[in-house]
Amino acid sequence: MTAAEETAREDAPWGEVTPEAARKLLVAAVAAFAERGYHATTTRDIAGRAGMSPAALYIHYKTKEELLHRISRIGHDKALEILQAADASGGTPSERLAEAVRSFVRWHAGRHDTARVVQYELDALSDEHRAEIVGLRRRSDAVVRDILDEGVETGEFDVPDVPGTTVAVLSLCIDVARWFNVAGRRTPDEVGALYADLVLRMVRAQK
Amino acid sequence: MTAAEETAREDAPWGEVTPEAARKLLVAAVAAFAERGYHATTTRDIAGRAGMSPAALYIHYKTKEELLHRISRIGHDKALEILQAADASGGTPSERLAEAVRSFVRWHAGRHDTARVVQYELDALSDEHRAEIVGLRRRSDAVVRDILDEGVETGEFDVPDVPGTTVAVLSLCIDVARWFNVAGRRTPDEVGALYADLVLRMVRAQK
Incomplete structure (x- = not known):
């Protein structure tokens, strides 16, 4: 990775999370938790926000707590x-x-x-x-x-x-x-x- | 109300809320909201914590938002x-x-x-x-x-x-x-x- 790439990675929120699908789910989880609170959010809500299926979420995160x-x-x-x-x-x-x-x-x-x-x-x-x-x-x-x-x-x-x-x-x-x-x-x-x-x-x- | 009673009323958390049932529901709501967040709490949860029925809650508060x-x-x-x-x-x-x-x-x-x-x-x-x-x-x-x-x-x-x-x-x-x-x-x-x-x-x- 070049220095410029390194900087871009660090500046991008959650740039360290890969693959892309895992990153999108994490961004969706932050938005959902911030808006409604952890306990009021389901993994289904998070998958929906990320435009993914609940099954796709479970490939990356076993539980809501893991997110x-x-x-x-x-x-x-x-x-x-x-x-x-x-x-x-x-x-x-x-x-x-x-x-x-x-x-x-x-x-x-x-x-x-x-x-x-x-x-x-x-x-x-x-x-x-x-x-x-x-x-x-x-x-x-x-x-x-x-x-x-x-x-x-x-x-x-x-x-x-x-x-x-x-x-x-x-x-x-x-x-x-x-x-x-x-x-x-x-x-x-x-x-x-x-x-x-x-x-x-x-x-x-x-x- | 005597001055001593006035002081006691003010020192008691939620002492200004009457009747007693309305006060108990409010105390239960604070505990539930603080523990799980507003959106994850139902009026049923609050009534249950206060040892009351959901119907009894609605006598005092029409909605969760009112609480x-x-x-x-x-x-x-x-x-x-x-x-x-x-x-x-x-x-x-x-x-x-x-x-x-x-x-x-x-x-x-x-x-x-x-x-x-x-x-x-x-x-x-x-x-x-x-x-x-x-x-x-x-x-x-x-x-x-x-x-x-x-x-x-x-x-x-x-x-x-x-x-x-x-x-x-x-x-x-x-x-x-x-x-x-x-x-x-x-x-x-x-x-x-x-x-x-x-x-x-x-x-x-x-x-």
Whole structure:
């Protein structure tokens, strides 16, 4: 794969899901879960949205929960990847924290349907799958917590409660998926810039 | 009603809903909607949870949407009341903003099932009911925005983007309903105190 192809694959939502039929079913499942909720959606609904038969769905996904798990896994992998990329972008703790917030907000605004499914339907996962996802969430939390710890250590941040502030920073970004409106006044980039500034204020960053 | 009875009525969740059968059905509906989502819940499910027959439910609520509207209306009235009470508590903009955040967080943590239904099922309301609820939400937003405007005017706050910061403050509090865990390490009061501090930092309050 060339670098350009790699970028195109990563930019296309669910580009990592193959074959095409499996990808279409997953896109249909995200739309259905976001619109009506996981429990109100049947595999028949999902197959219908994808223009396929229920039998064709079962070739790719044995259960509805398997679809939810796939969506949740890809979404959480992406969230972790976004935070890790921001952390690896170099610069001071302030710069890396701002970049983490900007890119995390952009994802939650731009992909709000997926984010809502990923964030609100955790209880519908099997115990085993939920444990796996909780593990990924802990790793995402740790990226932000480590940046805060580092900023406190260097004296750049003033944060009395690092674990609590970590929860608040991630929560602020995640809730964008609930209220963000594509027809609203702000673009994902504008919300990201505003929130990065608010988070730097939360940690009293000395730039 | 004596003052003590008045207090007891207000403290009891859904104490304002009478008669008793209507209140029990509403409590059952909140639990069912929070657990499985609005669209996956039937009026039969709700009647069953309340230990009543579907026919008994229809005496009090003509449709499932009427139950959701009642829950959403009471929840939004309560949210507005909490913010107005904090604003009326007197003191500087910093003190009133901190009190608004503390009490709003306490409600979203302590009543997280109700808050999730109220916040996540807006799309399931009829157009007329949604318009009514949106009106209440605008009034809640305005309470916070006015405190921010006042603090900026007196020079107590430094807030370049008051509308955006208003959204962020309320969003931070609302998302507590998603992640708050009664078995977790923090009490609603502790989260409220932490968040009040974080919000005062967001507005660069000069105390």
